[in-house]
Amino acid sequence: MQKPTKHAYSNVLYVPKLSGTLSAAPQKEPAPFAAPPVKTESQDYLLYMEKTEIIYNGSCPICSREVNGYARYAQAKALPLTFTDLTATDLDALGLTPDEAAKRLHVLHEGKLLAGVDAFVILWGEMPRFCWLARLVALPVIHPIAVFIYDRILAPLLFGMHKRRQARAAS
Numbered sequence: 001m002q003k004p005t006k007h008a009y010s011n012v013l014y015v016p017k018l019s020g021t022l023s024a025a026p027q028k029e030p031a032p033f034a035a036p037p038v039k040t041e042s043q044d045y046l047l048y049m050e051k052t053e054i055i056y057n058g059s060c061p062i063c064s065r066e067v068n069g070y071a072r073y074a075q076a077k078a079l080p081l082t083f084t085d086l087t088a089t090d091l092d093a094l095g096l097t098p099d100e101a102a103k104r105l106h107v108l109h110e111g112k113l114l115a116g117v118d119a120f121v122i123l124w125g126e127m128p129r130f131c132w133l134a135r136l137v138a139l140p141v142i143h144p145i146a147v148f149i150y151d152r153i154l155a156p157l158l159f160g161m162h163k164r165r166q167a168r169a170a171s
Contacts, residue, residue, distance in 0.1 A: 051080045052126055054119075055094075055106040058085030060162050063105070073127060081126055103159045104150075116155065117147045 056067045067083055074081040086101040094113055096106070107119035114122055117137060125134035137146050 050110060051082050052110075052122065053082045053084055053108040054123055055084050055086055055089050055101060055108065057102045057158075057162060058087065059165065060102075060158055062158060062161075067105075070123065070127065073129060077128070079126060081123075099159075102162050104155050117143065117150045120150075 054067065054070070057063045070081075071083040073079075074083075086098065086106075089101070091098060091101050094101075094106070094108070096113075104115040105119045105123075107114045107122045109122045121134045121138050123134075124130035124137070136142060
């Protein structure tokens with residue numbers, strides 16, 4: 001029997017059939033971001049999955065609106081996600097100050113605390129509707145651009161608005 005060979009000019013693995021003719025079988029490429037497991041009818045796998053906790057700034061109207069949309073979707077699909085306002089979280093246990101927590105979205109996933117774009121990638125990757133977005137943003141060309149835009153423009157803008165709301169409330 002012949003061994004499988006890879007064609008020199010393509011990403012196709014040729015596997016010989018028993019009859020001796022060659023057939024093309026596409027070679028699997030590793031995905032830039034792993035998709036969540038396929039759901040079963042019984043949803044029993046949810047009992048064994050560790051929940052991913054999303055920590056967000058509930059006093060930010062823009063953040064709340066976006067996260068509430070994710071929370072509604074996660075609840076409708078019975079996804080193992082919890083959404084926690086940063087004021088209801090033990091930030092000291094996570095090594096965060098209130099200002100650090102308010103600056104970016106945070107996700108506690110598999111024992112790791114992720115922030116910013118990486119947190120969004122994990123969040124989107126856990127939700128079937130948004131897996132495509134997680135894969136797109138995780139691409140090596142797009143990820144640094146997304147990090148730059150989020151860290152240098154969006155997060156500071158939203159945090160500045162948060163600080164102004166706090167100052168108005170204090171006076």
